[in-house]
Amino acid sequence: MPSTSAPASAPPARRLALRPLLWVSVVLMILWGVAYRRLGPMAGELFPVSGAGLRAVVLYLSGDYAGAARLYLRTGGRTTSEYSSDTSGALALADGDLALAERRARTTLALVPGAAEPMLTLAEIALVRGRPDEAERHADAARARHPDHVDALYLAAVAHAYRGDDGVAIDALNRALRQGRSSRDSVFFHVMEVTGHLTRRPPAQQPASLLAHLYRYLRIYDPVNGTRAIAHARRAIAAGDHPADAYLTLGVVYDKIGEHAQSLHAVEQAVAADPRHAEAYRWIAVEAWRRADPLLRYRMARAAFESAPTDPFYLHTLDETVLRALGDPHTMTVLLRRAVELDPRNAEAHERLAAVARLQGDAATAATHAHAARSLWHTFLSESAEPSP
Amino acid sequence: MKSIARRVRAIVGMRPLRALALFELAHWFTNVTGLYRLPGAYLPFAVAVGVVLAGAALFLLVQRLMTARPPLSLQPVVDHADLLILLAIGNLMLINVLAPVFQVAPLFAGGLVLRNVLMLLGRASGGVLLGIFFVLIAGLVCALLVSVGTWLAARSRALSLTFRVLDRAVVAAILLFTVYGMALAFNGGLDTSAPVEHRTEVVRIAGAQAPWGFVPLSWVELRSWRTPGATERVLLFPARDGLAPGRVGPGLPLTVRVRSGFLNVSWVEALAVDPDRDLEELLRVVPTAGAPRQQLIRKLLAAGRWQEAALHTRTFLDQYPSALPFAGSVIGVLERAGQKDDARALERHARAVGRFPDTGPAVGGSPGAADPDGTVHDMMARLGLGAHLDEVAARIQSRLGNASRTRAEARAAGAIAVVDRNALREAASEVLARALARGDAEALRWLRSPQWQRMRALRAQAALDATSAREEFIAGLPDAPPSAARIALVHRLDRASAVSVLHVEVSELVERIVARGGARARGFRDRGQWLAAAESMRFRTATWTLYAYRDVSDPELLEYVTALETPAGRWLARVYRDAMLAALESALARVEAAALTGRTAS
Numbered sequence: 004m005p006s007t008s009a010p011a012s013a014p015p016a017r018r019l020a021l022r023p024l025l026w027v028s029v030v031l032m033i034l035w036g037v038a039y040r041r042l043g044p045m046a047g048e049l050f051p052v053s054g055a056g057l058r059a060v061v062l063y064l065s066g067d068y069a070g071a072a073r074l075y076l077r078t079g080g081r082t083t084s085e086y087s088s089d090t091s092g093a094l095a096l097a098d099g100d101l102a103l104a105e106r107r108a109r110t111t112l113a114l115v116p117g118a119a120e121p122m123l124t125l126a127e128i129a130l131v132r133g134r135p136d137e138a139e140r141h142a143d144a145a146r147a148r149h150p151d152h153v154d155a156l157y158l159a160a161v162a163h164a165y166r167g168d169d170g171v172a173i174d175a176l177n178r179a180l181r182q183g184r185s186s187r188d189s190v191f192f193h194v195m196e197v198t199g200h201l202t203r204r205p206p207a208q209q210p211a212s213l214l215a216h217l218y219r220y221l222r223i224y225d226p227v228n229g230t231r232a233i234a235h236a237r238r239a240i241a242a243g244d245h246p247a248d249a250y251l252t253l254g255v256v257y258d259k260i261g262e263h264a265q266s267l268h269a270v271e272q273a274v275a276a277d278p279r280h281a282e283a284y285r286w287i288a289v290e291a292w293r294r295a296d297p298l299l300r301y302r303m304a305r306a307a308f309e310s311a312p313t314d315p316f317y318l319h320t321l322d323e324t325v326l327r328a329l330g331d332p333h334t335m336t337v338l339l340r341r342a343v344e345l346d347p348r349n350a351e352a353h354e355r356l357a358a359v360a361r362l363q364g365d366a367a368t369a370a371t372h373a374h375a376a377r378s379l380w381h382t383f384l385s386e387s388a389e390p391s392p
Numbered sequence: 393m394k395s396i397a398r399r400v401r402a403i404v405g406m407r408p409l410r411a412l413a414l415f416e417l418a419h420w421f422t423n424v425t426g427l428y429r430l431p432g433a434y435l436p437f438a439v440a441v442g443v444v445l446a447g448a449a450l451f452l453l454v455q456r457l458m459t460a461r462p463p464l465s466l467q468p469v470v471d472h473a474d475l476l477i478l479l480a481i482g483n484l485m486l487i488n489v490l491a492p493v494f495q496v497a498p499l500f501a502g503g504l505v506l507r508n509v510l511m512l513l514g515r516a517s518g519g520v521l522l523g524i525f526f527v528l529i530a531g532l533v534c535a536l537l538v539s540v541g542t543w544l545a546a547r548s549r550a551l552s553l554t555f556r557v558l559d560r561a562v563v564a565a566i567l568l569f570t571v572y573g574m575a576l577a578f579n580g581g582l583d584t585s586a587p588v589e590h591r592t593e594v595v596r597i598a599g600a601q602a603p604w605g606f607v608p609l610s611w612v613e614l615r616s617w618r619t620p621g622a623t624e625r626v627l628l629f630p631a632r633d634g635l636a637p638g639r640v641g642p643g644l645p646l647t648v649r650v651r652s653g654f655l656n657v658s659w660v661e662a663l664a665v666d667p668d669r670d671l672e673e674l675l676r677v678v679p680t681a682g683a684p685r686q687q688l689i690r691k692l693l694a695a696g697r698w699q700e701a702a703l704h705t706r707t708f709l710d711q712y713p714s715a716l717p718f719a720g721s722v723i724g725v726l727e728r729a730g731q732k733d734d735a736r737a738l739e740r741h742a743r744a745v746g747r748f749p750d751t752g753p754a755v756g757g758s759p760g761a762a763d764p765d766g767t768v769h770d771m772m773a774r775l776g777l778g779a780h781l782d783e784v785a786a787r788i789q790s791r792l793g794n795a796s797r798t799r800a801e802a803r804a805a806g807a808i809a810v811v812d813r814n815a816l817r818e819a820a821s822e823v824l825a826r827a828l829a830r831g832d833a834e835a836l837r838w839l840r841s842p843q844w845q846r847m848r849a850l851r852a853q854a855a856l857d858a859t860s861a862r863e864e865f866i867a868g869l870p871d872a873p874p875s876a877a878r879i880a881l882v883h884r885l886d887r888a889s890a891v892s893v894l895h896v897e898v899s900e901l902v903e904r905i906v907a908r909g910g911a912r913a914r915g916f917r918d919r920g921q922w923l924a925a926a927e928s929m930r931f932r933t934a935t936w937t938l939y940a941y942r943d944v945s946d947p948e949l950l951e952y953v954t955a956l957e958t959p960a961g962r963w964l965a966r967v968y969r970d971a972m973l974a975a976l977e978s979a980l981a982r983v984e985a986a987a988l989t990g991r992t993a994s
Contacts, residue, residue, distance in 0.1 A: 329684060
């Protein structure tokens, strides 16, 4: 039977805390906790199952991003994909077979001149071979035909970053970051590599604003990079290096870590630095939505649209704010008509006008706009088939 | 009986069990303090007091366990407790590493028990392990403190006395906290008073948390609704209130739902962002915003501001004449409130401006396009349009069939009924008939030429070939690429026939028909998506053309492409496209009309 009071002689449990094995356990648990806190939030892409993958993780954690990225890019397994399921050559490239990847990409480009995916494979191959100027040419060609192709934007940003065109790289990154992650995993490693490359320079020569944007992208895969993005953004603001974009990066990263008051303050500073910064207005609208402030949200969504009235991306923001949240098809129609006035070839605006008219029960107007949209899409697609000059 | 009573007394007398009971009391009434939270300057911190007392009780539990003599059967376990703990930790880590394997293992495991065990192991995520380790580390730190304290107490009477006093003080504090918690439980649990909403705003937000984000505690300072100029602290529960601390800032307008309490101690039931914030200002900036105006009307009705509510409803009806149901509900509220005049006036206004939405365009082609000499049918067959329409109709029916098995069954079934191959062929026939009425004689001659027939036969044969044969041909292209001249011909053919673009347009219309038929919302395709679809289609067209005409020489293909590029060839391509799209657009209109009819009927 257990005793109900402490005995005269100390029970064995009393000396439990003094046993070394117990403290080994405590140290083990603390180490595990620390490791879990560091590794747990990292994306699965950072843990490829292979020897090279393990070395890459170690290099990444030690801060050697360039070295880690080069190893990560070599961790693809050997797969036997057929050309019909790898027309862009991206799978062959992931397998490390650059020659096959190039052959496939060039075959597809011959069949579909100007196609984005094989063009981007060629850009990636150029980056792997250390030819950023060639990569830039391919990525820019893809971007010219597909202005919002997320991988084209990231690869163009990487190529321009190598060549020192910070402004072009930042613009491309901001446009790509509107859509989030790249669709090719390898793009992430190219961004990691160029980040490592740029941070090897002496601190005074590092492009702070560009690095802030690159870390902002890397944060998607590992939250630790958010802290670095904030630090570089602050340096950029202090140095007057693309301050509006740096404030925007600061605002977005603060939003992601749940510091919404600081986020709102930062994006307001972005707008103060550049009153035509559509993306900063959109982020104020996002923060207003988080704070359940419909008036501010409406004003900022409208300001974003008015700063870039021909960019179809902001039509979606308007749709969410004006049509869905405020339930106002009248104002939505006015704004969409303005978009069509400024860009008569804006098929998206016509499609949305058709949807709004249908919502209001105006079938005739809906049919007119739907027909206009279809004609514009047909023209757009037919023109896209014309051979490049 | 005596033996049972003796055993019960023995169990109650076990000091570790008493400490466990104290811990449970502190823990339970901490939750009660949070559930029936009191506003005030310091009262909200009672939860923090509860957390501290629960921690102290845990410390007492560890101390009691360490000073208790374990049963003889457990003696070997205690002797090797350090080793066992180390092994347990190692095993937990191993299970954690293997958790992803355990997550999929139940799919292949037989036996209910094994499956459940594997599922349980699969849930041993890193977060769960972190929680276990946190508790273990806290327990072991307590154990260390107890050991050090015992060692010190053995050497100092004063310290020994102090520890004993502290021990009793913790027990007394937990009992006092229990009394406080019970009072709160009665006050909130037996409260039948109606909740009262107060509008206020945030002055400040603050919080604290244990290491590694455990036990987070947040509170807001609000402008007092009881004492002008004062503030009230209220605990914030993000999940319960729908307010994440990071999104709450000074100046945020909130509503506080307060109840008076069974013991007349008012307590806060809920916090929420004020849904009526800035409504007038919002409507001044966006006068046609429907949702805020409805919200404002509801607010005015709730406040008994009948005339203003009626006035806003008139404005709303002027802007949205189809909002009759909402206006009807306002009229009902006005009538029930005895505001007969306002209700009658609003009803008259609703009758004057109200109308139902248009029921959509008149749809469907005229039944049975006239084709007395069979030329339309012949042209449809020669163009290969009939087969294409049949294939598209089958695709739509199959997709809608899937939708009817999953959701929106009635609607999908209705859509299937109005989109069949005959309906598509009829709509296309009308276009062909119109085209034939002012037909291009040259084009019709070419349509009957041996060249057209040979190419058509090659296309038909290629369609019948095994898929593997086509795939094998395509797989060989990188190693044996076609000549530049051949590729140029393929591109010219695609441009002249516009077949890739047509396939993309057809696929978009099919998606729209399926979405409307299956009551699904379909987002807008952006430029990038259109281009990606077009590029993918161009690749398929190019490889298909290379395969289908692989036995046709370059000069022969050039002759065909040249004919296709003539006005007659382009006329045929245009007629094909117009007929195909007209058939699908009429199907889309029929599906929309069927959906609208169904909605109106319901």
